[in-house]
Amino acid sequence: MQLKEKLLQAGVGIREEQVLDTPEALLCYGYDATRQMSQPQLALLAETTAQVAAAMDLAHQLHIPVFPRGAGSGMSGGSIPTGTGMVISLTRMKQILELDLDNLLVTVEPGVITGDLQEEVARYGLMYPPDPASLAFSTIGGNVAENAGGPRAVKYGVTGNYVRGLEVVLPDGSIINTGNKCVKSVSGYDLTHLFVGSEGTLGIITKILLRLVPAPAVTHTLLLAFAEMEKAALAITDMVRQHLIPSTTEFLDHHSINAIRESLPFTLPPEARTLLLVEVDGDEESVQRESSAIQKLVEASTVMMLTASEKDERDVLWQARRSLSPAIAKIAPDKLNEDIAVPRSAIPAVLARIEAIAREVDLPIVCFGHAGDGNIHVNIMLDKSDARQAAMGEKAVKDIFAATIELGGTLSGEHGIGNTKSDFFPLEWSPATIAAMRSIKRAFDPDNILNPGKIFPS
Numbered sequence: 001m002q003l004k005e006k007l008l009q010a011g012v013g014i015r016e017e018q019v020l021d022t023p024e025a026l027l028c029y030g031y032d033a034t035r036q037m038s039q040p041q042l043a044l045l046a047e048t049t050a051q052v053a054a055a056m057d058l059a060h061q062l063h064i065p066v067f068p069r070g071a072g073s074g075m076s077g078g079s080i081p082t083g084t085g086m087v088i089s090l091t092r093m094k095q096i097l098e099l100d101l102d103n104l105l106v107t108v109e110p111g112v113i114t115g116d117l118q119e120e121v122a123r124y125g126l127m128y129p130p131d132p133a134s135l136a137f138s139t140i141g142g143n144v145a146e147n148a149g150g151p152r153a154v155k156y157g158v159t160g161n162y163v164r165g166l167e168v169v170l171p172d173g174s175i176i177n178t179g180n181k182c183v184k185s186v187s188g189y190d191l192t193h194l195f196v197g198s199e200g201t202l203g204i205i206t207k208i209l210l211r212l213v214p215a216p217a218v219t220h221t222l223l224l225a226f227a228e229m230e231k232a233a234l235a236i237t238d239m240v241r242q243h244l245i246p247s248t249t250e251f252l253d254h255h256s257i258n259a260i261r262e263s264l265p266f267t268l269p270p271e272a273r274t275l276l277l278v279e280v281d282g283d284e285e286s287v288q289r290e291s292s293a294i295q296k297l298v299e300a301s302t303v304m305m306l307t308a309s310e311k312d313e314r315d316v317l318w319q320a321r322r323s324l325s326p327a328i329a330k331i332a333p334d335k336l337n338e339d340i341a342v343p344r345s346a347i348p349a350v351l352a353r354i355e356a357i358a359r360e361v362d363l364p365i366v367c368f369g370h371a372g373d374g375n376i377h378v379n380i381m382l383d384k385s386d387a388r389q390a391a392m393g394e395k396a397v398k399d400i401f402a403a404t405i406e407l408g409g410t411l412s413g414e415h416g417i418g419n420t421k422s423d424f425f426p427l428e429w430s431p432a433t434i435a436a437m438r439s440i441k442r443a444f445d446p447d448n449i450l451n452p453g454k455i456f457p458s
Contacts, residue, residue: 003042003064003086010054018045018092029087032072033134034420036080040067043087049167049175049206055088056204056450057173065449066171068200070110070142073134075337076418078146078199082453088204090141096120097207103181104212105164110141110205117210127215129156132414141205147197149414151248154372155281156213158414160196167207168195171445179209194440199416200451202444216281219247220291221314225272225304229253232274233348235298236371240344242297244290248279249372250321253351256368259327265316269303276371277321279314321368328366332381335366336393338421340404341375341413353403354378360399361392375413401427417455425457 004019020026020043030039041064046052059066065085072079081087094111101124108117114135118128131150132138138148144166149158165179179185179192195202226232236249252260254273261268268275280290295305308314328335342350351367358365361380369377380396382389401411405427411417417425426434438456441448 003058003062006058007042007044007055010051010058012048012050012054014044014051014054018047018051019043020045029069029072029089030081032074032077032079034075034077034080034418036077036419038081038083040081040087041084043069043089045089045092047092049093049169052088052090052169052204052206053173053175055086055173056169056171059086059449060172060447063447063449065452066204067451068141068145068204070139070145071113071134071137073138074142074146074418075339075415076146076412077420078416078418078451078454079142080419082419085449090204090206091139093141093206094139099124100181104214105181106210106212108140108208108210110139110144110208112140114138114140114143121212122215125215126212128162128210128212130159130162140208140210144196144205144208145198145200146414146416149370149373149375151250151279151370153370153375153414154249155245155247160193162211163192163196163208164211165209166192166195166205168203168205170203171447171450175206176203181209197416199418199454201441201454202450204450216247216283216287218284218287218309219279219281219314220287221308221317222276222278222280222291222294223304223306223317223320224276224278224298224302225268226274226276226301227271227303229274229351230348231301232276232371233344235276235301236344236347238297239294242293244280244293244297246278246290246294246372247281248277249370250277251275251347251368251371252277252320252324253367255331255364255366256324256328259331259366260320260323263323263327264320266306271303275320277317324368328379328381331364331366332383334382334384336380336382336397338378338380338397338400339369339375339413339415340378340400340409340411341373342404342407342409344371344374346407346409347371347374347376350376350403350407350409353407354400357396357399357403361396363389363392363396365396365400370413373413374409398424419453422453422455423457425455 029043069079093109366379
C-alpha cells in the first residue's frame with residue numbers, strides 16, 4: 001500500500017485533497033526563500049494535531065523522512081526536503097485558540113500569520129513584540145522553530161522570550177505538552193525552550209502559548225545620518241551606557257545609502273555614509289525624555305537629523321529601510337544573504353573586515369540590519385552564472401563567518417542554521433558541544449527521520 005493510501009486510512013479525518021503527490025502540486029513544497037528546490041515524495045496539508053501525530057507515527061514505522069513546513073519564508077533552508085520524504089505543511093492550522101486577557105497570554109496554532117496575530121491583539125491594547133521582516137506572511141510556528149527576531153529585539157527580545165508553552169508531536173507520533181500559564185514554573189527540564197530554535201529537528205510544534213505585553217502609547221522615530229560608521233557605533237554604545245534603550249536601532253551602510261539615495265522622499269547630505277533609524281516607545285513623558293536625550297547625545301556627531309512622531313511622518317522615515325531590498329537588487333542579479341551577529345562593540349571592526357573582504361573578492365557587499373543588537377544582514381552581490389564571481393562569493397561567505405567568530409560573534413542572529421550554514425557549524429562550536437547537541441537529537445529522534453540534514457555538518 002502506498003504512503004498516500006496509508007495516510008487516508010489513518011482514521012484521523014485526512015481527506016484526499018490534503019495529500020499532494022503530483023509533481024505540479026509538490027512544486028510549492030520544495031523551496032524556501034533561499035531559492036533552493038528539492039521536491040518531496042508527498043505533502044500533507046495537516047489540519048489537526050491528530051493528523052500530524054498520525055503522519056509522524058506512520059513515518060516512524062516506515063522510516064520515512066519528514067520535513068515540517070510553515071510559510072516557506074525561511075532564509076537558511078530549514079524547511080527544504082533533503083531527500084525523498086514527506087513534507088507536513090502546518091499553514092492550515094491557523095486558529096487563534098484563546099486570548100487570555102487576565103493573564104496577558106494567547107494560544108495559537110502554528111499556521112497563524114505573525115502580522116495577523118499582532119493586529120488582533122492590538123485591538124485590545126496589547127502587543128506581540130517579535131517583528132521579523134517577513135511578518136506579513138511568516139507563521140508563528142516557523143518563527144518559534146527558528147527563534148526569529150526583528151528590529152524590536154534590541155528592547156523586547158526575540159520570539160523565544162515570549163513562548164510560555166508548546167504542544168509538540170515527537171518523531172514517534174506521541175504528543176507532549178511543555179510549559180504552562182504560570183509566571184513562575186521551574187518544574188523539571190525546560191523543554192519549551194529546547195524546542196524553540198530547534199528548526200524542526202526535535203518535534204513538530206502544533207500549539208503555542210505566547211506572552212503579550214501592553215502596547216506602548218507613543219512611538220517616536222529619529223533618522224540620524226553620520227559621516228562615519230565608527231561615530232554611529234559609538235552613538236549606540238553611548239545610548240546603552242546612559243540606559244537609553246530604544247525599541248529599534250536599524251543601520252544602513254554606505255552601499256545601502258547609495259542604492260536608495262535618489263528614491264528617498266527627503267534629501268541626504270553627500271557626506272552621509274551611515275544611517276541609524278532609532279525608535280523610542282512607551283508613555284508620552286518617557287518617550288519625550290528619552291528622545292530628547294538621544295538627540296542631545298548625537299547632535300555633535302551627526303550630519304543630519306530628522307524626527308517624527310505621527311505615524312505618516314514615521315512611515316516616511318522608514319522608507320529608507322523598507323525600500324532597501326528592491327533597491328540593492330539593481331546592483332547585481334543575485335546575492336548571498338547571511339545574518340551574522342556580533343557584540344555591539346564589535347560592529348565597526350566586523351564592518352571593516354567585511355570591507356576588506358569585499359575588496360579582496362572584488363564584489364560589492366551591502367550591510368544593513370539591527371545595530372542595537374549587533375545583528376548584521378550581509379548581502380554579497382554577484383552574478384551566479386559567472387564562475388569567477390560564484391567562487392569569490394563562496395570565499396567571501398567563508399571569510400566573513402571566520403571574522404565574525406573571531407570577533408566573538410555567531411553564525412546567525414535570527415535566520416537559523418538550516419542546511420546553508422551547517423558546514424560552518426564547527427567554526428562556532430567545539431566538537432564536544434556539537435556532540436552534546438547530537439545526543440539530544442538522538443534522544444528525541446533516534447532514527448533521524450525528522451528534518452534530517454539540518455543544523456549539523458554532514
